[in-house]
Amino acid sequence: MTQNTAIVWNPSKTTRDALEAALPEGAEVSWFETTEDDPGRGAAESALAAGAELILAAGGDGTIRAVAEYLAETAATADLGIVPLGTGNLLARNLGVPLNNISAAVTRAFENEATTIDIGWADVHLSDEVRRRAFAVMAGFGIDAHMITETNDDLKDRAGWLAYVESLGRALSASAVIDIRLSVDGEDAVEDKAHTLLVGNCGMLQGGIALLPDADPSDGALDLLVLQADGVAGWLDTARNMMWDHGIKRLFARDTASEDDSGSASTIRRRMTALTVDLAEPRMFEVDGDTVGEATRVEFSIQAAALRVR
Structure with a gap:
């Protein structure tokens, strides 16, 4: 299990308690909230600065896009996990990530191997x-x-x-x-x-x-x-x-x-x-x-x- 894990989450889409309940037993994570003015870039930057090897982006398409943008822009080596909580959940749909199921999405991120996308x-x-x-x-x-x-x-x-x-x-x-x-x-x-x-x-x-x-x-x-x-x-x-x-x-x-x-x-x-x-x-x-x-x-x-x- 990846030890250096960060969760970038949109508090308007879910609660920290709901995300914590989905984590594997013994997982230690750091938490970074998004804001209305910054939907994920700043949180992703802070997560990388904290040494994150896996970043779970929990939110809608805006949150996922902002985190992905920062990781791509900086050529970061951290893996991205997706916890889709929005209306469209477009990237999650295209990659087969479970929708409307926090536990299944988190499990997928912790247990699956990473694949590269453009x-x-x-x-x-x-x-x-x-x-x-x-x-x-x-x-x-x-x-x-x-x-x-x-x-x-x-x-x-x-x-x-x-x-x-x-x-x-x-x-x-x-x-x-x-x-x-x-x-x-x-x-x-x-x-x-x-x-x-x-x-x-x-x-x-x-x-x-x-x-x-x-x-x-x-x-x-x-x-x-x-x-x-x-x-x-x-x-x-x-x-x-x-x-x-x-x-x-x-x-x-x-x-x-x-x-x-x-x-x-x-x-x-x-x-x-x-x-x-x-x-x-x-x-x-x-x-x-x-x-x-x-x-x-x-x-x-x-x-x-x-x-x-x-």
Whole structure:
């Protein structure tokens, strides 16, 4: 058992007593609370300074992302354990960590061997500054970001991820098609259009929805999805591509790849290690469920094997 263990926990999501009850007998841990102003970076820094070899991040996606970001940024050798306590729990879902079960998640972190995963980075250009953010799952603008900003927080507390469905109609109306410029892996920039652009390190959302079905958090690459649907015909084509070509049809195919994987008339799919996106109009940008601000340019990159996760 790892002796130097730290718990970075969000006190708005659980209690210290509940976490202590899940610890293996004899485990000695140090405790570091997050705050509203600092969801995990400062706590992770303190945990590493205390010599932690295993850091359990207990909280929602914001807490997990902040701790993962600091570990990747500093190239720390400490392992990360995930105790998912949020609405989406996206990284936990993609890695098969037990949800809504503190004891099972803590046991998994103490008993399993570590595996390495990649981390994506987004340099987000706002009107007055550039903010650098890491993401373990996905980042982007459009429907995904608007569903997050338009979702009622009280409803999220009562209904969990189903609250996002309530905001979908408002998100659609807020996600107008705009002009963009894309430069993939240093290639010459090309003009295009989009209402939604997502870059993923992992591909699964709530409810088992595989938005980026080929995304692999350990393959050293990022997956791009651009949605361009405009009007009824465009949305029908998008629905076919998302639900049939990259959903139901895959269940019956021996090979997960299909001839349609590059996209459709209203979707673009690419795999890359770097991407620069210029937006003709500012759009709200999000990373792993946290909004960053209205972006006019975003530079994506991948940090391969950035984290050791239990």
